[in-house]
Amino acid sequence: MACGRALRSAACAAQAVEASLQLYDTQRAPSPRRVRIFIAEKGLPMPTLVPVDLTRLEQRDGAFRSVNPWMTTPVMVLDDGLAISETMAICRYLEALHPDPPLLGTTPHAIATIEMWTRRLEFGLYTRVAQCFRHTHPAMAEREIPQVPAWGEANRGHALVEMRRIEAQLADGRPFICGDHFSAADIIGGVALEFAKVPKIALPEDCPHTAAWLARLQSRPSWSA
Numbered sequence: 001m002a003c004g005r006a007l008r009s010a011a012c013a014a015q016a017v018e019a020s021l022q023l024y025d026t027q028r029a030p031s032p033r034r035v036r037i038f039i040a041e042k043g044l045p046m047p048t049l050v051p052v053d054l055t056r057l058e059q060r061d062g063a064f065r066s067v068n069p070w071m072t073t074p075v076m077v078l079d080d081g082l083a084i085s086e087t088m089a090i091c092r093y094l095e096a097l098h099p100d101p102p103l104l105g106t107t108p109h110a111i112a113t114i115e116m117w118t119r120r121l122e123f124g125l126y127t128r129v130a131q132c133f134r135h136t137h138p139a140m141a142e143r144e145i146p147q148v149p150a151w152g153e154a155n156r157g158h159a160l161v162e163m164r165r166i167e168a169q170l171a172d173g174r175p176f177i178c179g180d181h182f183s184a185a186d187i188i189g190g191v192a193l194e195f196a197k198v199p200k201i202a203l204p205e206d207c208p209h210t211a212a213w214l215a216r217l218q219s220r221p222s223w224s225a
């Protein structure tokens, strides 16, 4: 179908996206995984995956840097050439094109709640875990310069504080972090908890609701994306 100027309309853009999306991806890295889970939850076909091997520092190659000067995955490239980096920016783009099922909320109340938890989980947990990993793991010494182990250890403590905050949120028995419905906030939280195992930040034993939440997320078909 020739979309022409109407490419800006959501329906037309959706067709173009599914036909031609490219996703620069790193299979074992948590941020690209969040995007793959989001796409699977939407029931969308997986875009063409372009592998970027971070262990071989392919993110620093000139070819990739011209796609994303920030040298990180994921990056989604549209057929008009727009390269979207930042996980949540990619998710927002996909949500705008494919509103169902909603993963970022539809009512002002839900949109605000999901945004609040997405940011809490991204900055309060995921980033803390990532900083702990980057500043304490020997495999990261070449990528994180300077590597500051004391900063990594400080973040380990902050991540544990955040895990207990999550536990408090889930203590009323709600199935998902924002209530009855699965959302993008669950994706970031669940992936962050799994990622925490790499720098050996164990979920405290007094967080049973959080453990059950993670198990619930892991049982979803999208989780293997």
Ligand SMILES: N[C@@H](CCC(=O)N[C@@H](CS)C(=O)NCC(=O)O)C(=O)O
Binding pocket: 026, 029, 030, 031, 032, 054, 059, 071, 072, 073, 074, 085, 086, 087, 088, 143
């Ligand atoms: N804020 C970015 C973070 C992306 C990011 O840090 N990606 C990691 C993989 S999970 C990466 O590419 N790291 C490159 C490196 O370590 O050199 C997002 O949400 O997409």
